[in-house]
Amino acid sequence: MSSFILRRLLHAIPLLLAVVVLNFLLIAFTPGDPITLLVGDFPAPPEYLDQMRREFGLDQPVWVQLLRYLAKVAQGDFGYSFANQQPVATLILERLGATLELTLTALAFASVMGIVFGVVAARAASRPGRGLVDSAIQGTSSAGYAIPDFWLGQLLILVFAIWLGWLPSQGNNPVRGTLPGFDGFVQHLSYLVLPALALSLRYLTLITRITRAAMLEVMNADFILASRSRGASEWTVLVVHALRNAAAPVLTVIGYNVGFVLAGSALIEAVFAWPGIGRLLYESISKRDYPVMLAILLMVSVTVVIANLVTDIVHRWIDPRIERA
Amino acid sequence: MSDSELLLDVRGLSVDIGQGAAALRVVNDLSVTVRRGEAVGLVGESGSGKSMTAFALMNLFPSPLARVAAGQVLLEGRDLARLPPAELRAVRGARVGMVFQDPTSYLDPLMPVGRQIAEPLRAHGRTDGLEARVLELLDMMELPHAARVARQYPHELSGGMRQRILIASALAMRPALLIADEPTTALDVTVQAEILKLLMRLRKELDLGILLITHDLAVVAETCQRVNVMYAGQVVEANEVGSLFAAPRHPYTQGLLASILSPQSRAHSLFSIPGSVPIAGHWPAGCRFHPRCPIALAGLCDSGMPTLRTRGAGADRCLRSDEALAADAWQRNEAAAS
Amino acid sequence: MSDPTQLTMTPPAVGTPFQKAGFRRRLLRRPTTLLALAFLALLFGLAVFAPLATGHDPLGGGDSALLEPLSPGHWLGTDDLGRDIWARVVYGSRISLTVGVLSALIAVVVGVVVGALAGYFGGWLDTLLMRIAEFFQTLPRFVVALIVIALFGTSVLKMIVVIAALSWPQLARVVRASVAALAQSQFVDAARVAGMGHGAIIVREILPNVAAPIIVLGSLDIAMAILIEASLSFFGLGDPNHVSWGAMLNDAQQYLRSAWWMSAFPGLAIALTVLSFNVFGDALNDALNPRGPK
Numbered sequence: 001m002s003s004f005i006l007r008r009l010l011h012a013i014p015l016l017l018a019v020v021v022l023n024f025l026l027i028a029f030t031p032g033d034p035i036t037l038l039v040g041d042f043p044a045p046p047e048y049l050d051q052m053r054r055e056f057g058l059d060q061p062v063w064v065q066l067l068r069y070l071a072k073v074a075q076g077d078f079g080y081s082f083a084n085q086q087p088v089a090t091l092i093l094e095r096l097g098a099t100l101e102l103t104l105t106a107l108a109f110a111s112v113m114g115i116v117f118g119v120v121a122a123r124a125a126s127r128p129g130r131g132l133v134d135s136a137i138q139g140t141s142s143a144g145y146a147i148p149d150f151w152l153g154q155l156l157i158l159v160f161a162i163w164l165g166w167l168p169s170q171g172n173n174p175v176r177g178t179l180p181g182f183d184g185f186v187q188h189l190s191y192l193v194l195p196a197l198a199l200s201l202r203y204l205t206l207i208t209r210i211t212r213a214a215m216l217e218v219m220n221a222d223f224i225l226a227s228r229s230r231g232a233s234e235w236t237v238l239v240v241h242a243l244r245n246a247a248a249p250v251l252t253v254i255g256y257n258v259g260f261v262l263a264g265s266a267l268i269e270a271v272f273a274w275p276g277i278g279r280l281l282y283e284s285i286s287k288r289d290y291p292v293m294l295a296i297l298l299m300v301s302v303t304v305v306i307a308n309l310v311t312d313i314v315h316r317w318i319d320p321r322i323e324r325a
Numbered sequence: 326m327s328d329s330e331l332l333l334d335v336r337g338l339s340v341d342i343g344q345g346a347a348a349l350r351v352v353n354d355l356s357v358t359v360r361r362g363e364a365v366g367l368v369g370e371s372g373s374g375k376s377m378t379a380f381a382l383m384n385l386f387p388s389p390l391a392r393v394a395a396g397q398v399l400l401e402g403r404d405l406a407r408l409p410p411a412e413l414r415a416v417r418g419a420r421v422g423m424v425f426q427d428p429t430s431y432l433d434p435l436m437p438v439g440r441q442i443a444e445p446l447r448a449h450g451r452t453d454g455l456e457a458r459v460l461e462l463l464d465m466m467e468l469p470h471a472a473r474v475a476r477q478y479p480h481e482l483s484g485g486m487r488q489r490i491l492i493a494s495a496l497a498m499r500p501a502l503l504i505a506d507e508p509t510t511a512l513d514v515t516v517q518a519e520i521l522k523l524l525m526r527l528r529k530e531l532d533l534g535i536l537l538i539t540h541d542l543a544v545v546a547e548t549c550q551r552v553n554v555m556y557a558g559q560v561v562e563a564n565e566v567g568s569l570f571a572a573p574r575h576p577y578t579q580g581l582l583a584s585i586l587s588p589q590s591r592a593h594s595l596f597s598i599p600g601s602v603p604i605a606g607h608w609p610a611g612c613r614f615h616p617r618c619p620i621a622l623a624g625l626c627d628s629g630m631p632t633l634r635t636r637g638a639g640a641d642r643c644l645r646s647d648e649a650l651a652a653d654a655w656q657r658n659e660a661a662a663s
Numbered sequence: 664m665s666d667p668t669q670l671t672m673t674p675p676a677v678g679t680p681f682q683k684a685g686f687r688r689r690l691l692r693r694p695t696t697l698l699a700l701a702f703l704a705l706l707f708g709l710a711v712f713a714p715l716a717t718g719h720d721p722l723g724g725g726d727s728a729l730l731e732p733l734s735p736g737h738w739l740g741t742d743d744l745g746r747d748i749w750a751r752v753v754y755g756s757r758i759s760l761t762v763g764v765l766s767a768l769i770a771v772v773v774g775v776v777v778g779a780l781a782g783y784f785g786g787w788l789d790t791l792l793m794r795i796a797e798f799f800q801t802l803p804r805f806v807v808a809l810i811v812i813a814l815f816g817t818s819v820l821k822m823i824v825v826i827a828a829l830s831w832p833q834l835a836r837v838v839r840a841s842v843a844a845l846a847q848s849q850f851v852d853a854a855r856v857a858g859m860g861h862g863a864i865i866v867r868e869i870l871p872n873v874a875a876p877i878i879v880l881g882s883l884d885i886a887m888a889i890l891i892e893a894s895l896s897f898f899g900l901g902d903p904n905h906v907s908w909g910a911m912l913n914d915a916q917q918y919l920r921s922a923w924w925m926s927a928f929p930g931l932a933i934a935l936t937v938l939s940f941n942v943f944g945d946a947l948n949d950a951l952n953p954r955g956p957k
Contacts, residue, residue, distance in 0.1 A: 019798075019802070022802075026810065146934050146938035151933060157919055169919075222387075223433045226431040226494075229385055229417055229422075230417065230422075230444045230494060231416070231417040232414075241433050245434070259806075266809070267897065285813045285899065290814070301803065
């Protein structure tokens, strides 16, 4: 098992490097003076520009520049955002919490509900007469998968914030300040509901689909019949045997599509004015704040590579049959 | 042979696939008995309905469309076909165990085999001394290094070992009846013999009643005391093994026996029954075998379903079986002599 | 936003030409498929014959009232600049379909070429190409497209190229797997013995058998591409010279309270279009992969 982990790590490192190099290449080959690129569209004093040129060694060959970039990244120096008058790293760290809150909530909700719906649909599908439940779940899944998350966000705002007035629509806390104590927590939660819901929908439909398919395949398996022939209870058959065997493909889909949710969070944060990294991305694009954009790209890519790595390991842990590197 | 000694008494079992007008009766009015300590064979080709019969006994079908349509399955006097689910669960694995054809697909790939052997014990609340019992069963199955084997996963074991695991699991609660559905078909030839020997040993040691379902008459010859031959969803002949092999009464049985290759077989005298097994639902009128039968009589064999007639210790479903020419319907003896 | 459906469905088995008997019947069996096809036909019709579908100018409001709700004069209302929503939805279909179909097409071509080369020749070429494919597949499609467009400027062409560049890896891997399996088969050996060159073998013998999964993935890629284009436009990175549904949703963001129709209809257009392509792709997959209903 530990050799497996090691092999996967070794496999992932070139990917990480490739991601960083890609980032660098984007910087290097964007039209325009690279310094302007790094500084963005902001009036910076010429002395600073000259200093940056020297610092970045733009007179050096490309590969030296790459190495210096790698060194900077390794130290956590992602440059300076003139738009926000802060080092990029600090900026990102400030907003990271809000995004984590949103994405992790959406991930958790989608995973749990997706598995539940998938199991329900699979059970309904295999009993004659309950086919309607299965069709309903499948149809809703298909439709849900086609709905763009940002549009869904707008729809939710229209229905729940504007027409019904039940929930707030912008930001993650009231502008006037939160109430103290537990009330404040509940109030904060009310801001989380709609964006998390909008973000989780497509992911949820995906998980429902894979869970249903995996469960159906497993439930027709011979060893389920064998288990029943031994007098096992329905719970044992469904959970201990079926779900565990179906877990492998479900977990891999959950893990390999984390990037899905990360990307969606950019759009959702824009719609709901959620003060996270996605919103930062939106702002930096409209303000042409390149250092921030590139740093976010790097961060997201690295996160996805790590998520894939973790998924590989978890998959191997669940299914002892997996031998390949 | 009083009824009270009968372990398994199947009376007039019929199995349907589907419902209402579209239902297909794949097993038709089948009756079979098994006594304690006795191995009874149920022989048939694919399409004869033998596997459906096996699943019907525990009312456990792979397809949700199949169901017991008529008849009784009496195990120690209780009709399994009519039991409510909770009571049926109490019987499965405890009073009757089942072994299946392909040990690979019938074992959970993600669970160590020891736990799977223990499953019936857990299911019926016998949680004391689980480990000891599992090791005891593994020993009974002649598996060395029992403790290590118990921790392994199915894919780490050979086909023969996996089948022994299935058998161990079926016998964990010391049931009186073991249903074995083609237990050796998926195994290598050398392993087949070992498994059969194991089953016969267990039969004697545990006074186990075994219903052995197979397509292979040779297997039946070696292991069973009585045998039932199935064709197109019905039993067409039943008898003690020795009598059946010496003097088969139904033309189908005779044909099956003639098809068995032996060291005396030569290419010019190879035999196979002409025609093919009818597709379920498209059975011929009257005797289901008559289109392929060498002694079929128009007017007799194609009108009205022949019933199973008892004669001595055996029974058969041929309307002409008491005629002299029926004793050698395919005229093999003359062909062999020439 | 990597395309997850590749993990949920098995592409049709290799060697299943879709000229098989009963293909059309299986394809058109379900009413949802027919609806999806009808919608797509309608959409293509609207895109091509846009001026016939609406008299309003999608780019200018003229003297129309601003933020006017649904009315006989403006079927779907007007936006904050007095532009007719129905007209903008109709014209917006052009961008969506163009970007969707073209990027999928390019991705298919690149994917097939790369996959075929990797699968047929194997060895270091295979490893190299597949590692590259894996790298591209790991990158989160939308974020990368976003950044690249933001850096390099936007245009329809650039969007098509970027989306295609992020979509080909998945296709390449599927093609590679199928080609690699077929390259070992006997009929390829027979062709080689008969003196066919590598190129001819690949094109004439192997690729027709791979067509089925490609077509299915291709149609699903169209749906994904349309979503990405809409997302990019929503972020303000769409081509400003063209009407785009995503950009319309961006406009709608500020006017949710006063003009819900600015959000509802473009969004509905996106959803229905993506749904139709998905349904079609699924139906294709079922028709090419005849497996009995469970």
